Amino acid sequence: MAWRLVYDTLFSRYLLFTNTVVSCGLEALGDLLVQKYEKNSEQEIDWARTKRMAVIGFILGPPEHYWFKFLDKRYPGRGVVSVFKKVTLDEVINGPACVIVFFLGMNKMSGMNWTDSYNDMKKKFWPVYKTELIVWPAAQVLNFFFVPPALRVTYISAVYLGWVMYLSYYQHKKS
Template sequence: MASGGRRWLRGLWAVGQPLFQGRALLVTNTLGCGALMGAGGSMFAVGCSMGPFLHYWYLWLDHLLPASGLRGLPNVLRKVLIDQLVASPMLGVWYFLGLGCLEGQTLDESCQELRDKFWEFYKADWCVWPAAQLVNFLFVPSQFRVTYINGLTLGWDTYLSYLKYR
């Protein structure tokens, strides 16, 4: 990379670094979730509502099961399992009920859609997220965890949209 490009990246990092520290991290995580789901319209509101949950969820997991690198692999695997058994189903429910509400469905209609589609969602979730979370918990610094997940969510949201609207 040319030296001008490196200077530009260093400048960009210097400007963006405060967004991943302290109190600004919650705002960064919240708006990041919302913005990446924003292309779907009402998905923006659902994404923004998930941002604070994910922010505090990862803080709690890191506090509960501290892990660093490969030496922390047993705790990393526990985090992945807890994430899959607790957060993933909860976020799936959140997605279907939240979007249903924003799109004018009754609670009964949203719950029926959830019953119809949940197991398909959850099986696909197990195919994607354990590996993604393994990378997240092993290699991604804690302040970047939600941003990393947001990047992967671009593809995942395409699947969720397909599942919801087919």
């Protein structure tokens, strides 16, 4: 009974807050998992790196919340045409925007100047966006067909955990 009250409160009254916290937490968790994979047991966790990833989740969580509300309002329902429009818009507008924000944000928080940050983002954008076009359309079709609107950002955040692990690895791999 208490769990139901918490669930109803978080996913109705405080949905923006919940989506932001989930996004932030999963960014941090994804990075920690990658660091554990990358490092042997004697190496320390780079908490500053994890904090930067969490900040990206904090930055992207609210726009994602409103983005899904916009898509549901603009293209209501779960019909094939509606879902196709949502997925197409998500991949053409939201996908590239998130990749750009991720790389620019991570680079700036790491201390890069704008020119180097932009050049690094340009170098990484297309390989990552091509991978995104493989992963996210299928995830979004499932999202828009089956997931209730209040749980969309949480569902995407769960899928995003795997995606964040990929992004964290890609961002921090040695050239």
